[in-house]
Amino acid sequence: MTQKGRFITLEGGEGTGKSTQLKLLQRALSSAGVEVTTTREPGGTPQAERIRNLLLQRDSGKFDPLTEVLMMFAARREHLVDKIWPDMARGKWVISDRFADSTRAFQGYGMDIPQETIEKVYALVAGDFQPDLTFIFDIDPEAGLQRSLKQLQVTQDATESTEDRYERMGIAFHTRLREGFLEIAKKFPDRCVVIDAAQDIDTVHRAMLDAITERFGVTPVAEEARHG
Ligand code: TMP
Numbered sequence: 264m265t266q267k268g269r270f271i272t273l274e275g276g277e278g279t280g281k282s283t284q285l286k287l288l289q290r291a292l293s294s295a296g297v298e299v300t301t302t303r304e305p306g307g308t309p310q311a312e313r314i315r316n317l318l319l320q321r322d323s324g325k326f327d328p329l330t331e332v333l334m335m336f337a338a339r340r341e342h343l344v345d346k347i348w349p350d351m352a353r354g355k356w357v358i359s360d361r362f363a364d365s366t367r368a369f370q371g372y373g374m375d376i377p378q379e380t381i382e383k384v385y386a387l388v389a390g391d392f393q394p395d396l397t398f399i400f401d402i403d404p405e406a407g408l409q410r411s412l413k414q415l416q417v418t419q420d421a422t423e424s425t426e427d428r429y430e431r432m433g434i435a436f437h438t439r440l441r442e443g444f445l446e447i448a449k450k451f452p453d454r455c456v457v458i459d460a461a462q463d464i465d466t467v468h469r470a471m472l473d474a475i476t477e478r479f480g481v482t483p484v485a486e487e488a489r490h491g
Pocket of ligand 1: 369
């Protein structure tokens with residue numbers, strides 16, 4: 264595949280402000296004349312969103328962790344083939360809220376699936392394709408979980424379809440997750456940039472734009488965060 268576009272991923276634990284930053288980044292890149300498309304995992308295409316519903320809703324029951332890996336990668340394959348690769352081939356920059364590092368962290372470091380197993384499935388699904396740049400949003404898990412649960416409460420009353428399966432796993436899980444993401448950043452230093460997500464919105468946004476300018480030579484103008 265000839266790669267014309269770029270692929271940027273946003274990764275990290277819960278409540279790190281990733282989604283807000285994704286919107287700010289999209290606007291800043293668009294103002295710089297870059298054609299941008301944003302997406303998320305698991306999901307991003309109709310078929311992959313179906314798998315997301317099976318995985319994340321409270322009434323989904325419990326899957327075996329390896330089954331969970333395979334389902335995440337099944338959704339990822341749909342996403343790559345139906346959206347990420349075609350959009351990149353058209354020259355678009357694709358920004359995804361989560362990608363394979365989330366499987367490495369949640370199912371790997373969080374649920375003890377060996378990293379080698381995950382890499383085998385990765386190779387089968389994506390070959391040697393990798394994101395061009397990955398932002399790892401790092402925050403103290405207590406603070407992150409509080410932010411994330413508060414957000415869920417304001418956006419919806421909990422029902423059987425509430426997407427909070429992972430939020431409800433205890434603090435020990437989320438601590439392993441944080442350590443996992445930092446390990447991943449060390450393992451893939453060429454593409455990973457760790458962002459201190461405890462900083463204010465504008466500071467985080469500017470740090471991300473700096474990394475983009477440094478790597479891709481594009482200088483987007485910072486968006487002012489709309490607070491409140
Ligand atoms: P989010 O939309 O809040 O980020 O929810 C997605 C959830 O799915 C989040 O808790 C992380 C989890 N997840 C995995 O466990 N493995 C994966 O590979 C991906 C992409 C997400």
